[in-house]
Amino acid sequence: MPVIRGQRRTRGSKGAHVGPMRHLGDEPQQFEVYTGEEYGWAFKPLYYSKNVPEFTTDPATGHVPIPKDCRPPALILKDLDCLRVLGEGYYDQVYLARVNRREHPLDIPAVFALKSLRRRDYRYPNISVLGYPPRGHFPANCIPGMDEETKLIVEEHYKMMNGEKCALVHLPWSPWVTGIYQAFHDEERLYMALEYIPGGTLRSVIADTWTKNGRLSVADAQFYFANIVLALEFLHGCELVHCDLKPENILVGGDGYLVLTDFGRAQWAENKISQWQGIGTLYYMAPECFPEVSPKPQDEPYAVDWWASGVILFEMLTSNLPFCGKTYEETRKAILFRRWQWPVNFKAGKNLNDVVSYLLAPHSSQRLGRHSARDVEKHAWLEAVEWDKMDRKGYLAPFIPSQQDITKLWHKLPLPKQHYVPGLKVIEPPIHLKNDDRFPCHTHG
Numbered sequence: 001m002p003v004i005r006g007q008r009r010t011r012g013s014k015g016a017h018v019g020p021m022r023h024l025g026d027e028p029q030q031f032e033v034y035t036g037e038e039y040g041w042a043f044k045p046l047y048y049s050k051n052v053p054e055f056t057t058d059p060a061t062g063h064v065p066i067p068k069d070c071r072p073p074a075l076i077l078k079d080l081d082c083l084r085v086l087g088e089g090y091y092d093q094v095y096l097a098r099v100n101r102r103e104h105p106l107d108i109p110a111v112f113a114l115k116s117l118r119r120r121d122y123r124y125p126n127i128s129v130l131g132y133p134p135r136g137h138f139p140a141n142c143i144p145g146m147d148e149e150t151k152l153i154v155e156e157h158y159k160m161m162n163g164e165k166c167a168l169v170h171l172p173w174s175p176w177v178t179g180i181y182q183a184f185h186d187e188e189r190l191y192m193a194l195e196y197i198p199g200g201t202l203r204s205v206i207a208d209t210w211t212k213n214g215r216l217s218v219a220d221a222q223f224y225f226a227n228i229v230l231a232l233e234f235l236h237g238c239e240l241v242h243c244d245l246k247p248e249n250i251l252v253g254g255d256g257y258l259v260l261t262d263f264g265r266a267q268w269a270e271n272k273i274s275q276w277q278g279i280g281t282l283y284y285m286a287p288e289c290f291p292e293v294s295p296k297p298q299d300e301p302y303a304v305d306w307w308a309s310g311v312i313l314f315e316m317l318t319s320n321l322p323f324c325g326k327t328y329e330e331t332r333k334a335i336l337f338r339r340w341q342w343p344v345n346f347k348a349g350k351n352l353n354d355v356v357s358y359l360l361a362p363h364s365s366q367r368l369g370r371h372s373a374r375d376v377e378k379h380a381w382l383e384a385v386e387w388d389k390m391d392r393k394g395y396l397a398p399f400i401p402s403q404q405d406i407t408k409l410w411h412k413l414p415l416p417k418q419h420y421v422p423g424l425k426v427i428e429p430p431i432h433l434k435n436d437d438r439f440p441c442h443t444h445g
């Protein structure tokens with residue numbers, strides 16, 4: 001069964017109710033992955049009218065009974081099994097979790113990407129760890145006896161962790177962004193159940209292509225760049241700046257199209273750039289993001305993401321970074337003071353050179369895309385792209401991930417110890433998988 005990303009679903013928030021759409025039997029068939037997508041109850045109303053008996057008239061009284069909520073109850077953490085580690089980030093890990101509940105006819109073994117965050121880092125009075133306000137700030141005076149430096153660290157954690165959930169909950173669903181279904185917590189951690197995106201990261205696409213045949217073709221790079229443009233258009237349209245755009249935070253969907261993830265550093269555009277200086281990953285940071293550069297009133301908030309997109313485009317085409325030094329300091333100086341150059345063995349056409357120059361313009365007030373993604377879409381290098389067709393995913397992607405059932409592959413990364421994730425049951429893979437060479441990811445960490 002193909003992994004399909006649908007057009008509509010219920011967005012979960014704060015224990016929001018989501019439920020699966022169909023009963024597929026207790027045993028999943030081999031090579032089928034039910035993504036959390038199918039857990040959207042609004043997905044197939046026809047199914048309900050055919051299969052849910054609650055709406056029928058009572059023949060004795062002639063009454064139509066008030067229908068019971070036919071959706072399964074909201075998931076709790078105990079309903080999920082941790083099957084594998086999908087990736088690791090700076091603070092914590094992202095797990096693949098599968099629904100183990102079979103109480104309701106509509107319960108299916110859907111899988112989610114469960115991003116975990118340590119609670120310990122911000123367990124302080126007056127802070128509601130799962131709380132709001134969405135754009136709120138950590139009240140600096142609410143932790144008595146804490147020194148200034150610790151306050152700053154805690155504030156940073158609070159903004160990042162809470163900010164990610166809030167940002168995701170507030171975004172409307174889009175095929176370009178990993179949606180959030182629900183949030184959970186146990187004694188140790190918070191967990192965000194995100195849509196599982198099966199094709200790995202853009203980083204792995206770039207790395208694999210370079211290992212196999214040397215380079216990502218200009219046409220392929222153009223396809224991926226056009227995906228990034230549409231993703232940024234959506235995000236900026238919601239007044240959110242990603243602030244940490246890099247290939248590791250861009251996932252490849254089952255259809256080969258890109259999906260943005262990791263909103264841990266995302267900022268609302270209404271906040272001043274000076275508040276988010278120093279945020280991001282060094283090689284992808286725009287000059288105005290460095291704390292030593294004093295922000296100017298004309299700095300455009302969205303321009304930092306366009307800078308990062310320029311770095312990614314350069315990287316896709318050349319497999320080099322435009323600004324890279326041996327140390328932090330060297331890289332910082334390269335970004336602030338040096339002009340980027342194409343590698344000697346790479347011949348860029350006039351339009352390509354032009355688009356990269358404008359995306360990597362040192363001043364944000366001259367950067368392409370600063371006002372609107374439409375400016376990027378209209379650039380001559382992207383002339384051949386039919387944007388409507390791209391938006392409805394009408395092009396064939398250069399790489400379509402294989403549809404093996406990830407729950408049946410051997411593990412690349414070791415599973416977490418049970419006490420790290422006390423509320424989430426860690427399921428050890430069956431030992432026979434270790435000797436099963438049908439599957440390519442066969443290593444055990």
Ligand SMILES: Nc1ncnc2c1ncn2[C@@H]1O[C@H](COP(=O)(O)OP(=O)(O)OP(=O)(O)O)[C@@H](O)[C@H]1O
Nearest residue numbers: 086087088089090091094113195196197248262264
């Ligand atoms: N929805 C998802 N589906 C599949 N894999 C995912 C998903 N979200 C994250 N991953 C994997 O986990 C890795 C880390 O995720 P993410 O970037 O969100 O966390 P992080 O880097 O720890 O966050 P932060 O930078 O805020 O610390 C990703 O690079 C990717 O490999």
Ligand SMILES: [Mg+2]
Nearest residue numbers: 089248249262
């Ligand atoms: Mg990340």
